[in-house]
Amino acid sequence: MTEEREQAERFAELFRAVYLTFHRRDRPRGELPGASRAVLEHLALAGPLTIGEAAAHMHRAQSVISEIVTHLERDGLLEREADPADRRRTLTWLTPAGQDALRRDRDVLGIDLLASAMARLPPGQADALNAAMRTLIEHAQPDGRRPNRPNGGDTHDHDASL
Numbered sequence: 001m002t003e004e005r006e007q008a009e010r011f012a013e014l015f016r017a018v019y020l021t022f023h024r025r026d027r028p029r030g031e032l033p034g035a036s037r038a039v040l041e042h043l044a045l046a047g048p049l050t051i052g053e054a055a056a057h058m059h060r061a062q063s064v065i066s067e068i069v070t071h072l073e074r075d076g077l078l079e080r081e082a083d084p085a086d087r088r089r090t091l092t093w094l095t096p097a098g099q100d101a102l103r104r105d106r107d108v109l110g111i112d113l114l115a116s117a118m119a120r121l122p123p124g125q126a127d128a129l130n131a132a133m134r135t136l137i138e139h140a141q142p143d144g145r146r147p148n149r150p151n152g153g154d155t156h157d158h159d160a161s162l
Contacts, residue, residue, distance in 0.1 A: 022109045048091035
């Protein structure tokens, strides 16, 4: 077995232990229903869309997407706005509350648990840990590019956000 393989196996064991130690316990991860989450995720990736465009992108009936958007709008997670390029079109977009709900729904680790543990680390060790993980993720990219970043383009659940 190579040294790299042994290191990878140790990291995998530690990663599992980190997940089991720090996974969210405050509430179920999926606080958003699946269809609502899908619409919010799609809008977050694609940007403001009309209901017809969202329906076409998601391969769903326009009436289905319209009903979901109406529900999300009533909950304050989406809003409708006139298209600045064409006032006849109405776009749907995430409100700040919708962006927060989506971010919370994506969280798999308990931030309070992590913060408490990191507060007990020696000075600089939390920064070193985060930097090492960021470097590991960057080196995992097949084309050498940095992974997608939040608020800076496409991000997917399986993509790392740095």
